[in-house]
Amino acid sequence: MRTGLLSAFPFLAMAAVGAADMMGGPGIGLQPMMALGPAFAGLTGGKRRTALVGALAMALSIALSLYNDQFGERRGNATLISVAGVSVAALVATAMRQRREAELANVRSIAEAAQRVLLRPVPRGAGRLRVAVSYTSAVADARIGGDLYEVVTSPHGVRVIIGDVQGKGLEAVETAAVVLGAFREAAYDEPDLPAVGERLERALDRHLLGEKFVTAVLVEVPHGQGTRSATLLNFGHPAPLAIRHDGSVHFAEPPRRCLPLGLGLHGSDPPSPHEVPFAPGDQLLLYTDGVTEARDGDNHFYPLDQRAHLLKDPDPEGALEAVHQDIQEHVGGTLNDDAAMLLLRYRDYSVPRRPATEE
Structure with missing residues (x-):
């Protein structure tokens, strides 16, 4: 509806000018305002449409000049020259805008294709686990963010990473590629998570x-x-949400906060691995800060732990979709930051009782 109104606005503007001039009677001379038509057409329309609006504006200007007895006079000629000049300028501006839009669309398509290759689909099954991923890109001009995730089945177990690169754009994608490339190799080769983390550093x-x-x-x-537990190694990332089979919910906080990757080789101690209960019937939700920092109209953050009951669908992808829809309802539209979620379950998962956090 909004697009249709913008498309009709040049014609509505010219119709309003013509009606006002006719109602004001001869001598009012509003025909210079016919230039509003091609001026607005150049903002939204294509070259052909802008040229059509410009030609129509010229025709209406001539008609009004005749009606106001100004055709052939200095004032009438100046008006026609002005409308013609604005029409030509609008046509040139339209061509330049369309060229820039095409270049931007091409850059975005290449960058988004690169990100799709980088964030390749994770396996729906890994070892004894079922895996689901939800990724939502921000609505900023730079649609490429730095969220990353991967699942690797190694001789040592199923290993998973989720992360968030500082910044956005192609530089963030390049950094994410470095992390994912190193993780895919190290996760298969290294005997434990601290060794994997050291390779990433x-x-x-x-x-x-x-x-x-x-x-x-x-x-x-x-x-x-x-197996009744999972091992976590946290590099300054939001703590995963653990949902037990009995319905209890808690954030799997690390024993101590540590620096992110890229800063750990500057004299600080590396993070220590810690275990969290993870048995059949349990769920582990990994996410980026775009989820928990999503704000509603009152500037309240998204209460992820209070929405854990939405993860009840037997299909893990359906469960994540329910959370994703709830986040969009919370913010009242689209997100302002990238948001990634990765859900881990055992294959023999059954729907748990309602979490204690839900009223």
Whole structure:
């Protein structure tokens, strides 16, 4: 509806000018305002449409000049020259705008294609786990963000990463590529998560410039049938949300806060791995700060732990979609920051009781 109104506005403006001039009677001389038509057409329309509006504005200006007995006179001629000049300028501006829009669309399509290649689809199943991912890109001019995630099935267990690169744009994508490339290799080769984290630190130390950094959390779920816990390694990232089979909910906070990746080789101690209960019937939700920092109209953050009951769909993708829709309702539209979520469940998952946090 809004697009249709903008498209009709040049014609409405010229019709209003013509009606006002006719109602005012001969001598009022509003025909210079016919230039509003091509001026507005150049803002939204294409070249052909702008040229059509310009021609119509010239025809109406001539008609009004005749009606006001100004055709052929100095004032009438000046009006026609002005309308013609604005029409030509609007046509040139339209051509330049369309060229810039085409260039921007091309750059965006290439960048988004690069990000899709980078954030390749994660497997729906990994070891004994079922996995689902939800990723929403921000509505900023730079649609490419720095959120990253990956799932690797290694001889040591299923290993997962979710992270957030400082900044946006192609530079953030390049940094995310470094992290993901290093993780895909290290997650398969290294015997434990601290060794994987050290590989990521070294990779970023070689590639990052200045004070750039990446927050991330690594997760390892061993392959054994008797597995009752998951190991986490947190590099300054929001703590995952753990939903137990009995309905209890808590954030899996690390024993101490540590610096993000890219800053850990500057004298600080690396994070320590810690275990969280993770048995059949449990869920582990990893996410980026675009989820918990989503604000509503009253500037309130999204209460993720209070929405854990939405993760009840037997299909993990359906469960994440329910949370995603709830976040959009919370903000009243689209997000202002990238938001990624990654849900881990065992294959024999069954719907738990309602979390205690839900009223």
